[in-house]
Amino acid sequence: MLNVNGIDVGYGHAMVLHDVSLELKKGEMVFIVGRNGAGKTTLLKTISGIMQPANGGITYDGEDTRGLSAEKLARRGMRFVAQDKKVFTHLTVRDNLQLAAHASKEKMSDAIQKATSIYPDLSKFMESKAGGLSGGQREILLIGRALVGSPRLLLIDEPTEGLAAIVIEDISRILNQLKSENVSAIIVEQNLSLVNRLADRIYVMKEGKIIKEIADKSEMRDTAGLENYL
Ligand SMILES: Nc1ncnc2c1ncn2[C@@H]1O[C@H](COP(=O)(O)OP(=O)(O)OP(=O)(O)O)[C@@H](O)[C@H]1O
Ligand SMILES: [Mg+2]
Numbered sequence: 001m002l003n004v005n006g007i008d009v010g011y012g013h014a015m016v017l018h019d020v021s022l023e024l025k026k027g028e029m030v031f032i033v034g035r036n037g038a039g040k041t042t043l044l045k046t047i048s049g050i051m052q053p054a055n056g057g058i059t060y061d062g063e064d065t066r067g068l069s070a071e072k073l074a075r076r077g078m079r080f081v082a083q084d085k086k087v088f089t090h091l092t093v094r095d096n097l098q099l100a101a102h103a104s105k106e107k108m109s110d111a112i113q114k115a116t117s118i119y120p121d122l123s124k125f126m127e128s129k130a131g132g133l134s135g136g137q138r139e140i141l142l143i144g145r146a147l148v149g150s151p152r153l154l155l156i157d158e159p160t161e162g163l164a165a166i167v168i169e170d171i172s173r174i175l176n177q178l179k180s181e182n183v184s185a186i187i188v189e190q191n192l193s194l195v196n197r198l199a200d201r202i203y204v205m206k207e208g209k210i211i212k213e214i215a216d217k218s219e220m221r222d223t224a225g226l227e228n229y230l
Contacts, residue, residue: 089131104149115144136167
């Protein structure tokens with residue numbers, strides 16, 4: 001459903017992605033791993049239309065995305081959950097979901113149902129200000145919000161970054177649930193034990209390039225081996 005074909009991407013004239021190619025088939029959960037500064041976020045931002053490649057191209061459901069804005073891609077079901085865990089802090093959890101429901105023209109009851117399907121406890125916080133949520137709860141809200149409407153492709157940037165071990169388990173369970181529902185997703189993640197439990201395939205990035213694709217199950221489960229590529 002997604003093909004990234006030899007893209008170069010930069011900030012101004014400074015290129016940070018070099019000839020990056022990857023593919024995602026419908027229903028796959030693919031992980032991208034790599035050190036800080038490898039270019040993982042830049043890659044997700046480019047797929048989601050926030051940044052444009054200088055060379056190469058991307059097709060989404062067979063359509064060339066060149067010239068399609070992030071808003072247009074979102075309307076076609078692409079959902080980017082950014083690394084910064086930014087929610088609308090002054091709004092309630094309900095109103096955060098309401099904005100997503102409005103944007104995707106979905107009924108509010110359906111939006112709440114989708115968001116709480118991954119984490120029933122979210123219903124307890126509906127009338128709380130999102131600014132009062134913990135980092136983990138914010139991430140869960142953001143993933144829940146991404147499920148509103150008709151998401152076809154989730155792009156999630158470091159969902160467990162900065163979270164306590166117990167919350168990482170919640171996120172892991174949520175991702176596992178999405179996987180069992182055959183949600184198509186590209187997830188950037190540095191927690192290798194989570195990656196090797198959930199990945200259908202793994203791409204390793206280093207210095208703006210994809211240096212390795214791992215599709216072999218036993219190789220994917222070998223955390224120490226994965227570590228060697230980082
Ligand atoms: N707004 C920007 N302007 C200029 N350079 C940037 C900008 N954002 C990122 N970079 C540079 O691009 C490179 C890739 O950054 P990117 O954020 O994509 O890496 P990352 O793999 O997501 O890292 P992290 O694990 O820290 O999130 C880095 O060298 C970074 O310094
Ligand atoms: Mg990043």
